[in-house]
Amino acid sequence: MSNQKISKLKKQSGLKELWRRFKKNPSAMAGLVFVFILLICVVLGDVIAPYTNAITQNIKIRLQYPSIRHFFGTDDFGRDVFTRVVHGARASLTLGVVTTIIALAIGGTLGAVAGYFSRRVDDTIMRLMDVITSIPSLLLSLAIVSALGAGIRNLLIAITISRVPAFVRIVRSAVLTIVDQEFIEAAKAGGTSDTRIIARHVIPNAVGPIIVQATMSVSQLILQAAGLSFLGMGVQPPRPEWGAMLNEAREFMRVAPHLMVFPGMAIVLSALSFNLVGDGLRDALDPKLKS
Amino acid sequence: MSDTLLRVEDLRIIYKTDMETVYAVNGISFSLCRGKTLGLVGETGAGKTTTALSLLRLLPDRIGIITSGSITFDGQNLLTLPIAEMRQIRGKRISMIFQDPMTSLNPVLTVGDQIAEALILHSHTRKKDAHIGQKVDEVLSMVGIPPSRKNEYPHQFSGGMKQRVVIAIALACEPDLLIADEPTTALDVTIQAQVLKMMRDLKERLETSLLLITHDLGVVAQTCDDVAVMYAGEIIEYGTTVDIFKSEDHHPYTVGLFGSIPNIRSESARLSPISGLMPDPTKLPEGCNFSPRCPRCMDICLTEPPGEHAMGTHRIRCHLYTERRG
Numbered sequence: 083m084s085n086q087k088i089s090k091l092k093k094q095s096g097l098k099e100l101w102r103r104f105k106k107n108p109s110a111m112a113g114l115v116f117v118f119i120l121l122i123c124v125v126l127g128d129v130i131a132p133y134t135n136a137i138t139q140n141i142k143i144r145l146q147y148p149s150i151r152h153f154f155g156t157d158d159f160g161r162d163v164f165t166r167v168v169h170g171a172r173a174s175l176t177l178g179v180v181t182t183i184i185a186l187a188i189g190g191t192l193g194a195v196a197g198y199f200s201r202r203v204d205d206t207i208m209r210l211m212d213v214i215t216s217i218p219s220l221l222l223s224l225a226i227v228s229a230l231g232a233g234i235r236n237l238l239i240a241i242t243i244s245r246v247p248a249f250v251r252i253v254r255s256a257v258l259t260i261v262d263q264e265f266i267e268a269a270k271a272g273g274t275s276d277t278r279i280i281a282r283h284v285i286p287n288a289v290g291p292i293i294v295q296a297t298m299s300v301s302q303l304i305l306q307a308a309g310l311s312f313l314g315m316g317v318q319p320p321r322p323e324w325g326a327m328l329n330e331a332r333e334f335m336r337v338a339p340h341l342m343v344f345p346g347m348a349i350v351l352s353a354l355s356f357n358l359v360g361d362g363l364r365d366a367l368d369p370k371l372k373s
Numbered sequence: 374m375s376d377t378l379l380r381v382e383d384l385r386i387i388y389k390t391d392m393e394t395v396y397a398v399n400g401i402s403f404s405l406c407r408g409k410t411l412g413l414v415g416e417t418g419a420g421k422t423t424t425a426l427s428l429l430r431l432l433p434d435r436i437g438i439i440t441s442g443s444i445t446f447d448g449q450n451l452l453t454l455p456i457a458e459m460r461q462i463r464g465k466r467i468s469m470i471f472q473d474p475m476t477s478l479n480p481v482l483t484v485g486d487q488i489a490e491a492l493i494l495h496s497h498t499r500k501k502d503a504h505i506g507q508k509v510d511e512v513l514s515m516v517g518i519p520p521s522r523k524n525e526y527p528h529q530f531s532g533g534m535k536q537r538v539v540i541a542i543a544l545a546c547e548p549d550l551l552i553a554d555e556p557t558t559a560l561d562v563t564i565q566a567q568v569l570k571m572m573r574d575l576k577e578r579l580e581t582s583l584l585l586i587t588h589d590l591g592v593v594a595q596t597c598d599d600v601a602v603m604y605a606g607e608i609i610e611y612g613t614t615v616d617i618f619k620s621e622d623h624h625p626y627t628v629g630l631f632g633s634i635p636n637i638r639s640e641s642a643r644l645s646p647i648s649g650l651m652p653d654p655t656k657l658p659e660g661c662n663f664s665p666r667c668p669r670c671m672d673i674c675l676t677e678p679p680g681e682h683a684m685g686t687h688r689i690r691c692h693l694y695t696e697r698r699g
Contacts, residue, residue, distance in 0.1 A: 200434070264476040270540070271429055271471075272464035272491050282490070286481045 103366035105370040110362020116355035131165035136319045144171035147337045154344045157327075158334060161343065166322035167348050169339040173323040174352060178235075178300040181242045186219040186240075186296055189249025194280050194288075196250065197257025208254070211247040219295035220309055237316045239305055245299055252295045256288035290367040297360030308349050324349050378549060378582050379428070384422055384442035384583075386432070392476040393655045396642040397423040399606035400442070400626060405550070405599075410576065412597035412614075414590065414630075418651050420606040421586045425552045428584075429469060430459050447549065465495040468543035469552040470598040473559050474535035478527040483508050484521030484538045491545045491649055510544070516541045516571060535563035537571065550582045551576075557592060588633065594618060602627050603650055612687035617663075622684065624691050625667045663691070669693060 104110055123130070140160035148155045154163035196207040226240035245248070260266065261284065269279050306324030310316045317323040324345040331341035380697045398411035399421045413421045426432050427439055427477040430451065444451040446467065451459070464471075471477050478488060488509045493501055510520035516537040527535055536556060543551060573596060573599070575691040576583055585596060593600055593614065600617045602624065603609040610617065610624040617627070629647035649666035653657055658665060661674040673692050 204650050249466050264473055265479045266469050267431070268469075268471055268539070268542075269479075270463070271431060271469040273460040273462070273494055274464075274490075275460065278494075282482075287479070289481075 083213055083277075093152070098242040100366050107362045107365060109256070109358050110365070113355035113362065114284025116351055117359055120171050120175055120355075121203060123168045124175050127168050129174060131162070131168045133169060134166070135162040135165040136169050137161060143213065145180060145334065145341075146259055148340055155340045157341055161332070163327075163344055166327060167324070167344050170322040170324045170327065170345065170348065171352075172350070173234075173317050173321065174304050174307055177238065177241065178303040178352075178356070181238055182296050182299045183301050184238075185242045185245035185299065186292065189246040189307055190253045190285070190292060191251040192246070193253025194257050194285055198276070198284060204254075207250065209251050214243065215247045219306060223225050223306065223310055224313070224315060225321050227310065234317055237307065237310060239301055240310070245303065249292075250293060250298065252291050253288055256291050258282055260284050260287045290364075293367070294360050294364040297356050297363060301356035301360070304349065306355050353354070376406045378405050378407045378447060379584075380445045381424075381441075383447075384427065384444065384445045386420075386427055386659050387438050388423075388433075388436050389438055390436060395654045396657055397606055397654060398427070399657070401598065401601075401603070401606070403601050403608060403611065405582050405584060407549070407582055408576075408580045410585055410596055412593040412600045413444070413584060413586045414588060414593055414600060415566040415602060415603035416588060416651055416655070419603040421603055422554055424603075425586055426556050428552060429467060430462055431469075431647055432458075437599070441442075441607045449676070454515065461495075464491055464543075464548070466548050467548045467550045467552065468546070468548040468552065469544045470536075470539050470556055472555040472594075474532055475559070477539050478535060481526055483524050484530070484541075485517075487515075488512055488523075488542050488545050491542050495546045498611070503525065512541045512545045513546070515575065518559055533560055533568060536560060536564075538567055540568070540572065540575070544579065544581070547579050548581060551677045552586070552587045556585075558589070565592075571652045573597070602630070605654065605657060606690075606699045607662060607690060609663065609690045610688070616685075620687055622687070622689065622694065623658065624663075624689050625669050625693070626663050628667075629668075 100166075102112075102286045104201050127133070138161065142151075142160065143156050144158055144160040146152060146156045150163060150261075154167060157166070159161055161272075174314055192207055196230045198203045217225075222244045223237075223240035226243065230236040232241065237326050266279060267282060269283055274282075274319040307316060308323070308328065311325030314326075314329065317326060319326065328342060328349075331345070378636070380400050381404070382402045383400050384398055384402070385400055388395040388397055394588070401420075401424065403411065406581050412425065415421050415425070419675060421433070423437070427445060428446075428451065432439070454462075458607070469526050478484070482490075488503050489501060492505050492508055493499055496505070509523055513520045513523055518534060518537055518541070522530075527538070530538065536559075540556070556572070557568055560568060569592065572583070583596075585592070587593060600611070601608045602617070604626050610627050612620070617623075623631075626647070633644065633646050635644060642644070647666055652662055652665065658675075660669070661670075661679050662674045664674040667674065671692060677692075678689070679689050679690050679692045679695075681690045684694075
């Protein structure tokens with residue numbers, strides 16, 4: 083066999099390998115399917131269910147049980163619950179994903195710096211993170227939103243801050259194990275600057291645990307956003323948001339339980355599916371990490 | 374001499390922690406001429422790696438301290454250079470390869486990328502130009518790896534090939550001096566022979582000087598022009614390879630080293646190591662460092678550290694040779 087042929091056989095794209103391993107996991111695939119459904123809701127929401135149905139009030143048909151015309155029934159103002167759930171996905175998902183990305187960027191950088199540089203830098207950063215962690219995240223978010231006022235932008239800031247320490251911790255611990263390896267010393271011996279070492283050598287090796295933490299974080303953030311909206315500190319009416327819908331449904335628990343069931347299930351399934359995807363990714367990445 | 378590429382004089386290095394001070398290197402001097410190979414031999418803990426790291430100023434921050442001495446490379450004092458200039462030298466004029474090829478390569482970058490990085494760092498434009506790709510191919514062929522494999526990852530190569538990649542990265546910018554810290558210790562004997570031969574050929578082609586750190590005297594015999602034997606942070610014997618292998622006079626430690634090597638021709642039930650252990654580097658003995666283990670120890674060895682006695686190119690740091698001065 084010629085050298086060329088052997089090398090072609092050996093060559094397997096990292097991503098393809100990852101997908102192959104991921105596919106083998108049934109619960110992870112189930113999670114992925116639901117995430118995909120959520121994505122469709124976000125992107126094609128208007129096509130599935132026009133937004134006007136979500137906010138047009140029609141007192142005459144209020145509090146109706148699920149029917150052919152209204153899949154999930156109607157709420158107290160006669161608005162179609164199905165449409166509201168579909169459009170609520172946009173708020174929850176955007177909040178979850180956007181805040182995760184920002185928290186990851188900030189937390190990742192801080193974690194890499196903490197793990198790579200001196201003890202003093204490390205201690206300073208970690209003690210700062212301890213301060214944030216010591217305050218329960220919901221209370222912290224509440225405090226920030228109360229101070230800054232309700233609305234999506236402030237909700238974003240509040241949740242992002244409460245998420246940063248987790249990323250710092252994960253990235254820092256990954257970096258600490260990487261920095262001990264000989265190729266980092268070899269890079270220094272080759273004349274590479276510290277910034278370049280962190281960017282080109284350290285962080286790409288830490289990507290595994292970061293991805294897993296990121297997906298877990300999205301699900302936690304969905305829950306947190308729902309919680310805050312439930313308390314009235316998030317998205318403002320008439321914009322649909324699952325947590326806010328849960329809050330409105332409390333009054334009608336006995337009369338129209340379906341108002342609670344559908345948004346509640348949406349929250350649970352979304353959080354669960356992101357968690358499953360995260361688990362699946364972790365398992366798919368592990369054997370590669372070991373080598 | 375303009376021929377001398379590297380001159381180290383009376384180098385002393387300590388590792389200072391809150392609890393204790395480790396006297397790692399205690400006054401060594403050696404020089405290396407262009408195109409020559411110097412072998413640095415010694416047991417684990419003798420101070421060889423510390424010496425090598427100090428040449429590139431890679432000792433751990435604040436803990437590894439060069440307390441005295443000088444390191445002159447091509448006329449420049451390396452110890453007084455600002456770090457930014459030191460980074461220019463690392464990888465471009467002095468390269469280093471480490472012991473374990475398994476962990477010397479970044480697992481998430483292709484080998485081609487890693488070689489290219491070395492080239493890009495030290496090129497004028499610091500960007501990936503067209504000629505960099507070409508140079509990567511050249512360098513890979515030079516170490517005997519088909520250039521078509523440049524997009525593969527380190528885990529797809531065997532140990533010997535990984536070490537070749539490491540050597541390729543080190544030689545990519547054609548440095549004047551290559552420091553090899555036990556480059557073949559982690560490899561099996563047949564691969565070791567291949568890698569050593571390759572290093573010899575490359576050395577001749579590129580006229581690179583080589584500082585080879587090893588504890589294998591066989592490797593020394595095959596590759597080195599000069600040899601320095603280190604013990605407890607000192608060079609106790611120094612000379613050409615002929616001096617070390619053929620001369621009648623030796624430091625008792627060197628005698629012990631040669632004696633420890635099992636003889637392939639004779640049969641023996643036991644190995645004959647040197648008795649005792651290397652002294653605790655935080656509490657070095659008074660007098661000669663080797664005195665506790667030396668079979669020819671005299672009274673003076675216990676109280677006075679021996680000076681170096683030169684006999685032509687051969688230098689021995691031992692009281693036994695005080696009478697005969699060359």
